[in-house]
Amino acid sequence: MYLLDETWLPFSNLMLKHIYNVLLICSDYDRFTLEEDGRVEEELYKEYTQLGLSNPPKISHTNNPDEALSMINRLNFDLVITMLDLKSNKVEKLAEEIKKIKYSMPIIALSPSPDHRKARVLKGENCPYIDYLFYWQGNASLFLAMIKLIEDRMNIEHDTKEADVQVIILVEDSVRFISSYLPQMYTCLIQQNRSSILEALNEWGKTLRMRGRPKIVLARTYKEASDLFYRYRENILGVIADVSFPSEKGKEKAGIELLKEIKNVDKEIPVLIQSRDIRYKEEAEENGADFLYKLSETLLQDLSDHFIKRYNFGPFNVIDPDTGKTVATADTMRGVQSLIKTMDIRSFVYHSRRNDFSRWLRAQSLYRLAGMIKGINLNDRESAEETREKLYRTIRDYRLRRARGVIAEFSLSRYDETLHFSRIGKGSMGGKGRGLAFLSLEMLSSSLAEKYDSVNLSIPRTVVITTELFDTFMEENNLKSLQFCEESDEEILRLFLSKKIPDGLKEDLVEILKVTTDPLSIRSSSLLEDSHFHPFAGVYETCMLSNRGSFSSRLEALEMAIKTVWASTYFSRARVYLKSTDHTLEEEKMAVIIQQITGSAHSSLFFPSISGVARSLNYYPAPGQEREDGVGLLSFGFGKMIVDEGTGFRFCPAKPKKPSMNLSGVETSPQSSFYALDLSGTFNPASDIDNLKRIKIEEAYEKYPEALKNIASSFDSSGFMRECVDKTSVNMLTFNGILKYESLPLAKIVNDTLKLGEKAMAEPVEIEFAVNTQSEKPEFTILQLRPISELTKESSIEVKEEEKEGAIVFSDMVMGNGNFENIMDIVTIDPHLFKAKDMAMMASELRHFNSKIGSDYILISAGRLGSSDPWLGIPCSWSDISNARVIAEASVADVVAEPSQGTHFFQNMTSLGAIYLTVQGKMGKSFVDFKKLESMNVIERSSHFMHIKSDKPLIVKADGKNQMAVVKEEKDD
Incomplete structure (x- = not known):
């Protein structure tokens, strides 16, 4: 079971075996051709770095066969490549001696001509000591193809089982055509692979997905081809076969026989038959194959066209079944998801019956999703529309799942509701952003979500504007000198609000607002924030936005909020705090977090059902509790009530049913008011930065009793308590429904999250969280994770x-x-x-x-x-x-x-x-x-x-x- 991004995690275990050291046995002239004219090592370096590998193959050279044997004895080589012309030495004899030293050593022989005398001899004798024979004309692409072919052979068994990697079988015994086809085939695969990695959510994901390209295996006889087909039958992307090659039944028409055998097993597998004889075209097509004419002047282009057409490389094309014309295209999974929803039902049926959706996804290396999709077929039990909806939901849910725990690079073309955590820019995410990203990953890697499947447990949907954009804003607006000035907070804010944000960032904000219409929290995440010893808690500003009104007003409010958070880096409160640490204002940089607020709308107000803060270490445990049981505070509405005023209902996450509110033991909250976001108001940072409205708790009892379900209790005149709001009785916040009767396993979730955070950070932690009980599935979102210093460790000080x-x-x-x-x-x-x-x-x-x-x-x-x-x-x-x-x-x-x-x-x-x-x-x-x-x-x-x-x-x-x-x-x- 893969717990992280299913589109890339399996690929981290692929291509584990590589060619690192190559011994090249050739004349000095051939070596010059390779190194200077062919630029082989340069091309190898590019290829390996794209795969995320730091050590491309190192090529060692010798022109002396005896020295070659000595080097193989002394050094660790992974591949030997030798020219056929080796003075008086026989290449087959040299290969035999090498195999005696290291039998598993792959050996490739290069011929300067397909009709070279030794090449004909080796081919006729089928020399067992030479693995492959190629026709060499100094082209670097063949050298790359040879190494890839060997690496594919080394990794195919493991990779097909590990991640359902696809396989292309090339059946050919002509040295000339093998040497022409393989470079072209690998070029097609690499180009497609570079296109498919766009589905990855970040650079690391792209790097890993490069390892998931289809493998190519070479067969030169009917038996080899048949064995390979049945071994990798479930992973076959396609077969390319000559008409004539060695077979026990005779060489003539061996390819046609192989074609019939394959189609008898699976009619959907694309097969390309190729021959110098154009007369085989009709027979190939009659048996469901495409045909490639070997004497065509556009042979290699024709081969590339086959890859695009039959292997679903390139964009997904929606076909009108009546006309056969393309009526729409999409080149991303997101685009295909959208097309499934909107295409004509006749086109959907056409593509569904041909398994085109599954095939296209496989071509994008989305093997797991392709397997899921393949099982969704048209049948008599449901209509085509029902199948369409099921297919749409499957892709959407997959995209949602794969984004969990992944820090995606923000992209205008890719950002939508499925991306949970994105970053804009290459700079730091700051302490708070880093903590959130880490917690998201830890939660996904744990079993918390599965354990509490009745609750939507997550971090809020988040976009982090990294410190790179802060630097750009400061430089473009000549604000760097602010660290030396003593302007008032009001003047600094006014200055920042008057400046323009970077153009590229504004385009990103437009896209964010197109997708997100929920209220937003714009939070600070400085480099030093939430550090182990200096939390900077509440030092910088947080702005709450209703995200209502016209699009232009929403965008203006978002820009102002971001600039307000940036400006707070230079406010007096931050300056004073920095002076108390070992840091300077020059060192501090500000990232900004844009978060979707957890909560629900009640008339013109928006607020969470519960906000909370919890610590894994309780400095003042009540009787019957231990310090390690932790402590938490709950409030109705926004958490400003707790973090700014310290007012809330105190509880013990490990023992929630035992009162721990205060020393008098009263099990009601002292909260007399709550904070809410006014959806009808406008954001004005000059007068009200956080944009929250303080409201008497009685108004909630009167107007929003549904929001207080399981949170408030009522006491009638006789003192009898009921777990509901009653306008004729005395109402109080007790959180009984949550903590005592567990209508929501809040205490257990908090306790498990604290344990998870403490284990991951190896020290006590604090979390801030919000709960929405009004949604169809209750939401528990973790807003922040920070380490806390252990202030009560063992000490030599004794007070009597x-x-x-x-x-x-x-x-x-x-x-x-x-x-x-x-x-x-x-x-x-x-x-x-x-x-x-x-x-x-x-x-x-x-x-x-x-x-x-x-x-x-x-x-x-x-x-x-x-x-x-x-x-x-x-x-x-x-x-x-x-x-x-x-x-x-x-x-x-x-x-x-x-x-x-x-x-x-x-x-x-x-x-x-x-x-x-x-x-x-x-x-x-x-x-x-x-x-x-x-x-x-x-x-x-x-x-x-x-x-x-x-x-x-x-x-x-x-x-x-x-x-x-x-x-x-x-x-x-």
């Missing part, structure tokens, strides 16, 4: 319970390990001045202190930092507290600090080595001694914060493994 005494801060919910002894500054919330309603204004105060201190300090804040919901915490950005080395999120007044593991803010802080403490006060053993803080040296107060300068160095000890941390002043000696 007794160290709580005299501590300024003590926490039993800790992330990170550290032991700091030289921090002098603390920025802390003033609990007396704190008011939850003021949290939206507090970010500017933090920004002031962060800039003023300019070095490591300890930050004690209220609620969840970085939350975009000002009632849950302070909506600051990472750059506002970038110098904080230790962060304590404390419960103050009615604001409870719940540990956050899914926000972008949290990922960036922890990845940069900040020690993260959660202090829940009355709900646990942890505390902040605000009285002690007030007694210390307060050097500045703001509306809500105090800046304290300690008289003694502050000691911070954090043991993430055992969940203990303490902050205290250094003791006096």
